[in-house]
Amino acid sequence: MFMKMGSSFLAQEHYAAGIERVLHMELGETHEVIKTLMRWTNANERTVKNWRNGSNGPRGEHLVVLVKHSDLALAAFLGMAGRPLALTASELPLLKQKLQKAIDGGDSCLTLRD
Secondary structure (H helix, E strand, O other), X not given: OEEEEOOXXXXXXXXXXXXXXXXHHHHOOOHHHHHXXXXXXXXXXXXXXXXXXXXXXXXXXXXXXXXXXXXXXXXXXXXXXXXXXXXXXXXXXXXXXXXXXXXXHHOOOOOOOO
């Protein structure tokens, strides 16, 4: 099965492998990961194991809940959708707030010179 992505196609296997890769990067390899993903998504154990081994990727509500908990899964999803800059744009207000706090003296390591 292929999903049309603009002028290119994204194979189901590439989607599943991308999700598997970010889950591994963010959560590691312990059995606790399976339980965590089951708790986050309310998916059954076999479904979660299929995500972890890259044979299937999460669908629908499972994907929504997964990206709610995992910034890496969100970034991977947006990248696969051809929208890698969407995450950057959504992070700008928070980055501006952090920068303003640092400028206002919230960061004691920051010194300003004439």
